[in-house]
Amino acid sequence: MGGGGFWEFPQVDALLSITIFLGFGLGFVFLNLLVGKLVRPSLPSSEKLAIYECGEPTIGSSWVQFDLRFYIVALFYLVFDVEVALIYPWATVYREFPVEALVLGAPFLGIIIVGYAYEWYSGSLDWVRSTVSTGFKGTAGLDMGALARRDPEAVADQAEALSRA
Amino acid sequence: MSMLAAQMSQMPPYAVVLFFAFAALTCISAWAVVISQNIVRMAVYLLLTLGGAAGLYFMLEAEFLAAIQLIVYAGGTLILIIFGVMLTSKNPFMQLKAAGWERLVGALVGGLLAILLVFAITASHLHRLPGGTGEVNQVEQIGRGLLSQYLVPFELAAVLLLVVMIAAAYMARKRAR
Numbered sequence: 001m002g003g004g005g006f007w008e009f010p011q012v013d014a015l016l017s018i019t020i021f022l023g024f025g026l027g028f029v030f031l032n033l034l035v036g037k038l039v040r041p042s043l044p045s046s047e048k049l050a051i052y053e054c055g056e057p058t059i060g061s062s063w064v065q066f067d068l069r070f071y072i073v074a075l076f077y078l079v080f081d082v083e084v085a086l087i088y089p090w091a092t093v094y095r096e097f098p099v100e101a102l103v104l105g106a107p108f109l110g111i112i113i114v115g116y117a118y119e120w121y122s123g124s125l126d127w128v129r130s131t132v133s134t135g136f137k138g139t140a141g142l143d144m145g146a147l148a149r150r151d152p153e154a155v156a157d158q159a160e161a162l163s164r165a
Numbered sequence: 166m167s168m169l170a171a172q173m174s175q176m177p178p179y180a181v182v183l184f185f186a187f188a189a190l191t192c193i194s195a196w197a198v199v200i201s202q203n204i205v206r207m208a209v210y211l212l213l214t215l216g217g218a219a220g221l222y223f224m225l226e227a228e229f230l231a232a233i234q235l236i237v238y239a240g241g242t243l244i245l246i247i248f249g250v251m252l253t254s255k256n257p258f259m260q261l262k263a264a265g266w267e268r269l270v271g272a273l274v275g276g277l278l279a280i281l282l283v284f285a286i287t288a289s290h291l292h293r294l295p296g297g298t299g300e301v302n303q304v305e306q307i308g309r310g311l312l313s314q315y316l317v318p319f320e321l322a323a324v325l326l327l328v329v330m331i332a333a334a335y336m337a338r339k340r341a342r
Contacts, residue, residue, distance in 0.1 A: 011223055011224065011226050011228060012176075012177070012179075012180045012183065012224060014223075015183060015220065015223050015224060016179055016180075016183060019183060019186070019220070065251070065252060065253070066248070066251040066252060068252065068336065068337070069337070070248050070251065070252075071245070071248045071249060071251075071252055071336075072333050072336060072337050074241075074244050074245045074248045075245065075329065075333045076330070076333065077241060077244065078237070078241040078242065078244075078245055078329075079326050079329050079330055079333075081236060081237050081240065081241040082237055082241075082322070082326060083323075083326060084236075085233045085236065085237055086311070086319065086322055088304065089229070089304050089305070089307040089308035089310075089311055090308050090311055090312070090319075091308070092302070092304045092305045092308045093305055093308035093309055093312060096305075096309075097312065100312055101312060104312050104316060104319075104320075105312075107320055107323070108319060108320055108322075108323040109323075110323075111320075111323035111324055111326075111327050112323050112326055112327065112330075114327060115326065115327040115329075115330035115331065116330065118330065118331060118334060119330055119333070119334050122334045122337075122338060123338075124333065124334040124337035124338060
């Protein structure tokens with residue numbers, strides 16, 4: 001699919017393909033919804049109009065204040081997103097200048113690893129804080145294997161031992 | 166405008182159509198962000214704005230920037246905004262309506278910025294710059310730049326990310342206690 005003329009537009013050609021693809025995808029969804037709306041019989045009942053939540057009766061409003069942990073996870077995601085954006089160009093020239101890339105990239109990666117280690121150590125990556133910490137601080141004297149096996153008795157014993165200590 | 170027309174005449178017609186489609190998507194959804202009163206809808210319109218801008222970057226042969234725009238802004242920052250909304254909004258029928266003076270100030274600042282941009286674009290020599298050939302490996306060029314000319318910003322970015330991570334840990338700890 002050449003651009004023709006005296007200019008070639010590989011990017012624009014690619015973008016055109018992507019746009020047509022997206023347009024078909026979106027159009028297909030809305031066309032089917034439209035056809036469904038035109039064709040189906042309309043016999044509403046209170047059961048049918050209820051919010052579908054995997055067959056469970058809904059409890060309360062979905063407009064509640066969510067936990068701050070979701071926001072923190074999103075923040076972590078963004079941090080490593082930006083890191084990938086910066087490390088990818090670095091990685092493409094690694095083969096060309098291996099020594100320079102290693103020497104100059106090490107501080108960059110080092111600073112980020114320090115931050116990651118701090119997160120891990122401070123236990124902010126733990127999802128459930130009340131029972132057991134996956135941070136290095138909380139693992140002292142804990143048998144992580146028992147946790148991984150979900151052996152409730154072993155875990156309870158450890159929790160008791162920890163609370164006594 | 167004649168400059169624009171001259172540029173357009175060099176492009177295949179579907180490229181012109183694509184440009185106006187993405188420009189319209191960007192502008193209309195940006196306008197919708199401003200006039201919408203539901204914060205969740207605003208976030209969705211912002212997603213369309215950022216996607217349209219990515220399309221425009223792509224047409225300018227800045228594929229890496231377009232990809233980063235989609236990954237970091239449309240993917241990351243928008244999720245952060247939506248999670249921020251989930252943290253704050255408690256009322257489903259909360260409507261954000263600007264007061265009269267707020268609209269006035271907003272229109273004034275926006276108008277001045279638009280005038281500044283139009284002057285800057287018409288005064289620049291962007292149209293005389295050679296067009297990209299599409300054969301240069303941009304990512305490698307950026308990588309070389311990061312290791313030479315832009316080394317300090319590259320390393321400072323790591324420090325900035327460290328600051329974000331420490332702040333996130335602080336927030337998480339404050340909640341736990």
